[in-house]
Structure formats: structure tokens, C-alpha cells
Amino acid sequence: MSNVTKLSGKVAVVTGGAGGIGKVICQCFANEGARVILADLDETAAMRAISEIDCAENKVSYHFLDVANENSWQNLFKYVENQFSRLDIVVNNAGIYLFKDIEHTTLNDWNRVMSINATGVFLGTKLAIPLLRKTGGGSIVNMSSSSGITGSPFEGAYTASKGAVRLFTKSAALHTAKDNIRINSVHPATTDTSMVEVLWESGPDVKKMVTDAVPLGRLAQPIEIAKTVLFLASEDSSYMTGSELIVDGGMTAI
Numbered sequence: 001m002s003n004v005t006k007l008s009g010k011v012a013v014v015t016g017g018a019g020g021i022g023k024v025i026c027q028c029f030a031n032e033g034a035r036v037i038l039a040d041l042d043e044t045a046a047m048r049a050i051s052e053i054d055c056a057e058n059k060v061s062y063h064f065l066d067v068a069n070e071n072s073w074q075n076l077f078k079y080v081e082n083q084f085s086r087l088d089i090v091v092n093n094a095g096i097y098l099f100k101d102i103e104h105t106t107l108n109d110w111n112r113v114m115s116i117n118a119t120g121v122f123l124g125t126k127l128a129i130p131l132l133r134k135t136g137g138g139s140i141v142n143m144s145s146s147s148g149i150t151g152s153p154f155e156g157a158y159t160a161s162k163g164a165v166r167l168f169t170k171s172a173a174l175h176t177a178k179d180n181i182r183i184n185s186v187h188p189a190t191t192d193t194s195m196v197e198v199l200w201e202s203g204p205d206v207k208k209m210v211t212d213a214v215p216l217g218r219l220a221q222p223i224e225i226a227k228t229v230l231f232l233a234s235e236d237s238s239y240m241t242g243s244e245l246i247v248d249g250g251m252t253a254i
């Protein structure tokens with residue numbers, strides 16, 4: 001490994017770090033010299049993820065977080081300030097999927113999806129700003145989706161939540177630009193993680209149909225999304241803020 005790393009000396013919070021994409025983001029950040037706080041609701045999955053991440057001891061540590069709960073965020077950032085005395089990067093990656101058309105979506109379904117996918121990103125952005133400002137700037141990467149750009153007949157609440165992330169990111173980026181805090185969103189299409197297993201279980205040929213519909217002819221791998229997040233988190237994207245990076249194998253070009 002080269003001695004020159006992209007995130008050397010940086011402190012990063014990655015939400016949903018125990019999941020398919022989040023774990024690989026934590027691995028990429030650790031490879032680039034960051035100290036990473038893997039923040040997730042699921043402690044068991046988080047400890048398993050940390051044991052699978054290949055890095056020096058204590059490079060990636062766990063802290064509990066429910067992204068939908070403001071107190072939980074305040075506890076996390078208090079811990080970060082006391083433990084690390086700085087914050088450079090926040091990846092608002094935690095999210096849940098809902099495979100339901102709008103007529104089958106209950107109000108509870110809607111509120112749950114919005115509270116995690118949209119409110120979670122709002123809280124993680126708003127409450128990170130004072131700490132990032134103290135550091136002198138930083139980068140926030142918000143995980144949206146190609147489903148935050150195009151509609152889908154069977155993802156009513158999910159598309160609404162991811163569309164909210166897309167425009168919230170732009171407004172937040174305009175608010176923080178003078179503080180040298182860059183905020184961008186990432187828009188993956190279907191990525192090979194357990195989140196989309198519900199899709200594969202919905203019919204015998206669904207996985208083949210979804211895969212065949214992708215112009216590049218395959219699903220995204222978590223590392224392909226993680227590398228995009230790393231780009232936005234690092235100084236390689238120093239002139240980018242309020243932008244949306246689409247990583248979808250060509251899906252939205254159709």
C-alpha cells in the first residue's frame with residue numbers, strides 16, 4: 001500500500017456501516033488512512049462487519065445510532081468530539097427498502113421509510129455541521145438512489161424518501177458552501193446486497209429481469225458504490241458540492 005493516503009488524519013462517521021454497502025465504505029476509508037466510526041442500529045451485525053474489515057486495530061470502531069432519533073445523533077456526535085476532537089466526513093448511508101405500490105403502502109410504512117431514509121439524512125447533516133465547521137470544513141455524502149431520480153410503480157415511499165435526499169442535499173450544500181463543507185449525493189441502481197433480497201423473492205425470474213434491464217448487463221457491486229463515496233469524501237472532489245453522482249450501469253440514461 002502507498003504511504004500517501006487520501007483520508008490520512010481524517011475522522012469519518014459512516015451510518016448503516018454494518019450493511020452491504022456501508023461495510024465496504026468503512027473498509028475503503030480505513031484503507032485510505034481514516035479513523036472510522038461505524039454507526040448502526042444493529043450492534044451484532046456491526047461487530048461482525050468490524051471483524052471482517054481488514055485494517056489496523058481500532059481504525060474502525062462501533063457506536064450505536066438510530067438515524068431517526070435526534071438524541072441518538074447527539075450522543076454519537078458528543079462521543080466523536082470527546083474521543084477524536086474533530087470530524088471531517090459523514091456518510092449518511094443507513095436506509096431501508098420498501099417494495100410496495102402506493103395503494104398497499106400504509107401510513108406506518110410511509111412514516112417509517114421517511115423517518116429513516118429522509119429524516120435520518122436531515123438529522124445527520126444538520127447536527128454534523130457545527131462539528132465540521134469547527135474542523136474548518138469537511139464532506140457529507142448522502143446516499144440516495146437511482147430511485148431518487150426516476151419513479152417506480154412499486155417503490156412509492158422509497159422513491160419519495162430518496163428524492164427528498166437528492167434535493168435536501170442541494171439546499172444543505174448551498175447553506176454550508178461558505179464554511180467549506182461540501183455535501184453531495186450518490187445514486188446507485190440495484191446493488192448486490194441483502195437489502196434487495198425481498199425483490200428476488202418476489203418472483204422466480206425477477207433477478208434475471210432486473211439484471212437484464214441494466215445497460216451494463218449486471219448489478220452493481222458494493223465496492224463500485226464505495227469508491228464513488230470515497231471520491232466525494234476526499235479532496236479528489238474538492239470543487240464538487242450540491243451535485244448528484246449517478247452510479248447505475250446506465251439505467252437512467254435509457
Ligand SMILES: NC(=O)c1ccc[n+]([C@@H]2O[C@H](COP(=O)([O-])OP(=O)(O)OC[C@H]3O[C@@H](n4cnc5c(N)ncnc54)[C@H](O)[C@@H]3O)[C@@H](O)[C@H]2O)c1
Pocket residue numbers: 015016017018019020021022039040041042045065066067068093094095096097116143144145146187188189190191192193194195196
Ligand atoms: N442495495 C441497493 O440496491 C441500493 C440501491 C440504491 C441505494 N441503496 C441505498 O444504499 C444504502 C445502503 O444500502 P445496503 O444495500 O447496504 O442496505 P443494507 O440493508 O445491507 O444495510 C443498511 C444498514 O442500515 C442500517 N440501518 C437501518 N435502519 C437504521 C437506523 N434507523 N439507524 C441506523 N442504522 C440503520 C441496517 O442495520 C444496515 O446495517 C441505503 O440507503 C440504500 O437505500 C441501496
